[in-house]
Amino acid sequence: MGSPLKCDLCSKPATVHLTQIVNNKVHKVDLCEACAQAKGVTDPNGFSLADLLMKASLTNEPTATSATRCEQCGFTQAEFKKHGRFGCPHCYETFAAIVEPMLGTMHKGTTHTGKVPARAVSRKSLHDRLSALEGELDNAIKSERYEDAARYRDEIVQVKQAFAPKAEGESLRP
Amino acid sequence: MTIQSLIETPSELTSSASSSKCAVVLMTRIRLARNLSGRSFPGWADADQRSEILATCREAVGALNPMKRSVNVGVTDLNELQKLILVERHLISRELSGSKSGSGLVINRDQTVSVMINEEDHLRIQVLRAGFQLKKAWNAINDFDSALEEKLDYAFSPRWGYLTACPTNLGTGMRASAMMHLPALVISGQMEKIVRAVNQLGMVVRGLFGEGSDASGSIFQISNQTTLGEPEEEIIKRLQSVLQSIIEHELNARQKLLEADPRKLFDKIGRAYGILQHSHVLSSAEAMNLLSLLRLGIDLQIFPEDSRPVIDRLFIEAQPGHVQHAVQHDLEAGERDGMRATRLRDEFARFPAPATPPPSGAKPD
Numbered sequence: 001m002g003s004p005l006k007c008d009l010c011s012k013p014a015t016v017h018l019t020q021i022v023n024n025k026v027h028k029v030d031l032c033e034a035c036a037q038a039k040g041v042t043d044p045n046g047f048s049l050a051d052l053l054m055k056a057s058l059t060n061e062p063t064a065t066s067a068t069r070c071e072q073c074g075f076t077q078a079e080f081k082k083h084g085r086f087g088c089p090h091c092y093e094t095f096a097a098i099v100e101p102m103l104g105t106m107h108k109g110t111t112h113t114g115k116v117p118a119r120a121v122s123r124k125s126l127h128d129r130l131s132a133l134e135g136e137l138d139n140a141i142k143s144e145r146y147e148d149a150a151r152y153r154d155e156i157v158q159v160k161q162a163f164a165p166k167a168e169g170e171s172l173r174p
Numbered sequence: 175m176t177i178q179s180l181i182e183t184p185s186e187l188t189s190s191a192s193s194s195k196c197a198v199v200l201m202t203r204i205r206l207a208r209n210l211s212g213r214s215f216p217g218w219a220d221a222d223q224r225s226e227i228l229a230t231c232r233e234a235v236g237a238l239n240p241m242k243r244s245v246n247v248g249v250t251d252l253n254e255l256q257k258l259i260l261v262e263r264h265l266i267s268r269e270l271s272g273s274k275s276g277s278g279l280v281i282n283r284d285q286t287v288s289v290m291i292n293e294e295d296h297l298r299i300q301v302l303r304a305g306f307q308l309k310k311a312w313n314a315i316n317d318f319d320s321a322l323e324e325k326l327d328y329a330f331s332p333r334w335g336y337l338t339a340c341p342t343n344l345g346t347g348m349r350a351s352a353m354m355h356l357p358a359l360v361i362s363g364q365m366e367k368i369v370r371a372v373n374q375l376g377m378v379v380r381g382l383f384g385e386g387s388d389a390s391g392s393i394f395q396i397s398n399q400t401t402l403g404e405p406e407e408e409i410i411k412r413l414q415s416v417l418q419s420i421i422e423h424e425l426n427a428r429q430k431l432l433e434a435d436p437r438k439l440f441d442k443i444g445r446a447y448g449i450l451q452h453s454h455v456l457s458s459a460e461a462m463n464l465l466s467l468l469r470l471g472i473d474l475q476i477f478p479e480d481s482r483p484v485i486d487r488l489f490i491e492a493q494p495g496h497v498q499h500a501v502q503h504d505l506e507a508g509e510r511d512g513m514r515a516t517r518l519r520d521e522f523a524r525f526p527a528p529a530t531p532p533p534s535g536a537k538p539d
Binding site for chain 2: 033072073075083084085086087088089090092099102103106107108109110111112113114115116117118119120121
C-alpha cells in the first residue's frame, strides 16, 4: 500500500483531488477537507464556470468562430471567456453555439419552463409575425402576385400599429 | 423617505423574529434577475447608457404600490457607513455597495422589498421574510415582478427565459435562499458532509454574507444552484424539501449532543452568556459565535422563548456598521470591538439567566 496523498497546502491526508485543464495543461491539486473548503473548491459555483467555459470552447471552436462579435453591442467571444458574462441580451443569439452546450451541464434543463412575461412575449410574437409577413410580401412581389402583396402590406401596417400603443392587453392576432 | 429614516425604522429582520416553530431558519429570501430588452448589461454598458437605464428603472420601480414609501437613490448618494448597514441587513450586495456612478437602489419602508439597479443585471429584485416562508416570499415577488413588467420591457426569450448577464442565472433568473442556524451540525463536525450532500441535490451552501464569506455564528445560506429547465414553483419545492431535511439533521444532531455529554453543551452556553455579560472587547466574529450559542440555548429551553427576538436583532446589530452607527462617530477597529462589548454587556445585563440544566441532563460527578 502506498502512502496516502498529502494535502498540497498543509500536508494533512488529502481527500479532495481536483484536476483542471487550463490552456491544455493538466493541473492536479490534492487537498484535505479543511483546505478544500477554505479555497472554495467545494463550492461548485466557484469552480464550475471556468471548467464549463473551457469545455465549451474546446467542443465548439469551428462553429463559434462564425459569429465572434455581437452585432448589437460589439461584445466578443474572447470577452465572454474572460468574464463569463455577456454584453447584452442579444448576445445569447449571437453566441448560441457557445451557450447551448454550457447550459446542459450548468442547469437542470436547456429550455425555459417557468414564468413567461405577458408583454415581452406578445412583443416577440409581433416581431415574428412581422418578419414572416415581410417575407411573404417579397415573395408575392417577385412572383408578381400583386393582390396578395397588397394584402400583406395592409397586414404589415396593422401589425406595426399594434406595436405603437404600449397599452396593456394589446391583441396578438390580427 | 430618506436613507437615515429608513435605517432608524424597525425592519423585517430586526423586529419580527423567526417563529419558534421553525427556529432553525432565520430568514427566507428570493431574488429575481431581470434585464431590459435591447440594452447592454450593466457590466458592458457605457456611462451614458447606465445612467439612462438607472433613471428608467428607478422611476418604474418607485411607482409600484409596495414602493410608495421607499428610499430611491443612486449608490453615490450614500456614504460608506449607510451602504455597509444596508449590506448587513441583506438589502444590497457588496458588489452594488462598491459600484461607482450609474447604479442605484430602491428599498421599501419595512425593508421587505429591495431592488438593486445596475448591479450584475439591470434589475435584481429581492423579497425578504423573517423565518421560513418560501411560498409567501415567492407570491410576493411574483406579484411585484408582474407589476413591474407592465412598465418595463424585459429581455426574454421563449426558449431561454429571462436573459441575464451571466448564463448561470438564465431562465427563471431566480435564486431562493434560506438563512439557517445550524450550531449542532457545526459542533458535531457534520457541516462538510451536509454541504456535499446539498451540492449533489443542486443546492449551494454559503456563509452569512454570500459567496466567500465565513459562517460565523453557525449561520449558513442555502440556495438553488440552477435556474433553467424547471418552473419556479418546482425549484422552490425542491429547496423546501432540502431545507426540511437539513432542519431534521440539525435537530437530530442537537439530540445527540444532549445525549452524549449534556454538561459540555450547557457549559458552552453558560460560558457564552458569561462572556456576553462581562467582556470588554468583542470582535464581530466572536460576538456572532456567542450569540449563536445563546440562540441554541433558547431552542433547548435554557432561556425563555421570548428572548429569541433579542438575539435575532443582535445578530444584525453586532455587525460593524451597526455598532458604528449606534455611536454616531467614526471608530477604529479596536474601539469598535470595545463599543460592541459595551453594547452587548448592556443588553445582557437585562437578559434572563440560564435555567439550571434539567436533572436528567447533567451527569453526577
